[in-house]
Amino acid sequence: MDTRRTRGSGPDLAAVARLLADGTRAAFCLALLDGRAWTATELARHVGVAPSTATEHLHALVRGDLLAEERQGRHRYVRLAGPQVAELIEGLGALAPGGGPAPRTLSAAGRRQALAHARTCYDHLAGTVGVAITDAMIERRLLDQDHGLALTPAGADWLAELGVTVPSGTRRPSVRSCLDWTERRPHLAGTVGAALCRHALDTGWVTRVGTTRALVVTGSGRESLQRHLGLADETLVGSGGAAAA
Amino acid sequence: MDTRRTRGSGPDLAAVARLLADGTRAAFCLALLDGRAWTATELARHVGVAPSTATEHLHALVRGDLLAEERQGRHRYVRLAGPQVAELIEGLGALAPGGGPAPRTLSAAGRRQALAHARTCYDHLAGTVGVAITDAMIERRLLDQDHGLALTPAGADWLAELGVTVPSGTRRPSVRSCLDWTERRPHLAGTVGAALCRHALDTGWVTRVGTTRALVVTGSGRESLQRHLGLADETLVGSGGAAAA
DNA sequence: GGGACACTTCGGCCGCCGCCGAAGCGTCCG
DNA sequence: CGGACGCTTCGGCGGCGGCCGAAGTGTCCC
Numbered sequence A, B: 001m002d003t004r005r006t007r008g009s010g011p012d013l014a015a016v017a018r019l020l021a022d023g024t025r026a027a028f029c030l031a032l033l034d035g036r037a038w039t040a041t042e043l044a045r046h047v048g049v050a051p052s053t054a055t056e057h058l059h060a061l062v063r064g065d066l067l068a069e070e071r072q073g074r075h076r077y078v079r080l081a082g083p084q085v086a087e088l089i090e091g092l093g094a095l096a097p098g099g100g101p102a103p104r105t106l107s108a109a110g111r112r113q114a115l116a117h118a119r120t121c122y123d124h125l126a127g128t129v130g131v132a133i134t135d136a137m138i139e140r141r142l143l144d145q146d147h148g149l150a151l152t153p154a155g156a157d158w159l160a161e162l163g164v165t166v167p168s169g170t171r172r173p174s175v176r177s178c179l180d181w182t183e184r185r186p187h188l189a190g191t192v193g194a195a196l197c198r199h200a201l202d203t204g205w206v207t208r209v210g211t212t213r214a215l216v217v218t219g220s221g222r223e224s225l226q227r228h229l230g231l232a233d234e235t236l237v238g239s240g241g242a243a244a245a
Numbered sequence C: 001g002g003g004a005c006a007c008t009t010c011g012g013c014c015g016c017c018g019c020c021g022a023a024g025c026g027t028c029c030g
Numbered sequence D: 001c002g003g004a005c006g007c008t009t010c011g012g013c014g015g016c017g018g019c020c021g022a023a024g025t026g027t028c029c030c
Helices: A013-020 A023-032 A040-047 A051-063 A083-095 A106-117 A127-139 A153-162 A190-202 A219-229 B013-020 B023-032 B040-047 B051-063 B083-095 B106-117 B127-139 B153-162 B190-202 B219-229
Strands: A067-072 A075-080 A119-121 A124-126 A176-179 A186-189 A206-208 A215-217 B067-072 B075-080 B119-121 B124-126 B176-179 B186-189 B206-208 B215-217
Touching (some): A013 A023, A013 B013, A023 A051, A023 A075, A023 A083, A023 B013, A040 A051, A051 A067, A051 A075, A075 A083, A083 B083, A106 A119, A106 A127, A124 A186, A124 A190, A127 A215, A127 A219, A153 A190, A176 A190, A186 A190, A190 A206, B013 B023, B023 B040, B023 B083, B040 B051, B075 B083, B083 B176, B106 B127, B119 B127, B124 B127, B124 B186, B127 B186, B127 B215, B153 B190, B186 B190, B190 B206, B215 B219
Antiparallel strands (some): A119 A124, A176 A186, A206 A215, B206 B215
């Protein structure tokens, strides 16, 4: 744990990594991957630590620019500081062990199943459904993956027809592949993935389950995804009941 | 430091992050970002710890799949386990504080200057020269950045003319933007960046400085980069002498 | 075979950091 | 205005983990 001596040149990797090196802080970040703002107590209860402990951790994460905070009355809302942070966390998750099976408790298993089916991953869609959408887009030549993922001209047209507008001129990649830690397969991220997710929520293709990151595909969503991408109903319907909040 | 209780679902972010959360291990990884294999003692001397300490750290990093090792005789060579790891480290570096100025010692300043001018960043080119190449490619419409970076058809032709072959069909993005921690600006990474870097080394456009990641542009390199990309001589010649190994 | 050298294992020391509970603000609401 | 509630600060405890040096193992080379 040596930060005293600054080791020559270069950025202080360890400082950032140390923020994520704690189970509690990592759990906070994982929860915040849903892209929304949580209050301090919500997070504390979510991971099972005392409020005082949560406060300290959140302080550290905010100081380290991983989280942004916003104070409203007696609440303190925190969210991920930006897409860069979300990508970092996903990148870490992709290399991490234990993304695989083996949940401990029954309720954890249910939660896991709901998440595995469909969820938001920061600002885009993930889980079985997210991967299925990505696969279908590739199959229909809306996306191209000769090396790396890219939007084809047909894909751009398709998005326009849906009425999905993708912000342009940003630094952020339009199409990025994000490794799914339940499916262990890549799904669509980047500005296109974000725009598509927003569209899906706005038009009611999917809705959130309680306060979690989990999503369910609505009736109209099933119909639309069937029509636009030819997705089968089986993949769109979660195999279990919705789980505890 | 709580790994006992597995916090619900999801990958164990903290396990990976903890590997990079130590100054010594982080320094190892930063050094290995040159994409080459180092021996254990080289690394130990590089960051100033006892060999026994280095051994333990390397063990942890290998066990955690961040490094790959290869044993040759009485040497143990380690290198980054893959591009994913390199990207993770770069991503961490981009968010880290202190990537900016303020070197402590004189020799560190010289080393820093050499690195700032031109260096390898895992398997592609970085530093002033790397950024200049990227900028020139964008200006000449070989790369397009309406949102995110992409190779244009003209860019593909240009590479073919140079005799640069880019491996296809990999998962890795062909073009990726990598944030430069000296320039604080993006430069070309991904399979195209790697292929171009390999070409530059193979054809002698650039050569390594001693055993560091630093590079110098050779005479023929200057001539080629001038002809193919219109780069000015000033940007290609380092402003300081080559520094200590 | 013997000596140099790269690496490893082990034991012991020390400091950091995460945890909690108690107590202290500030905000909201009746 | 008082009580509930969200958040914060502080002190104290405990354990993890990084550091080193000394001693051991394997490899190379003379």
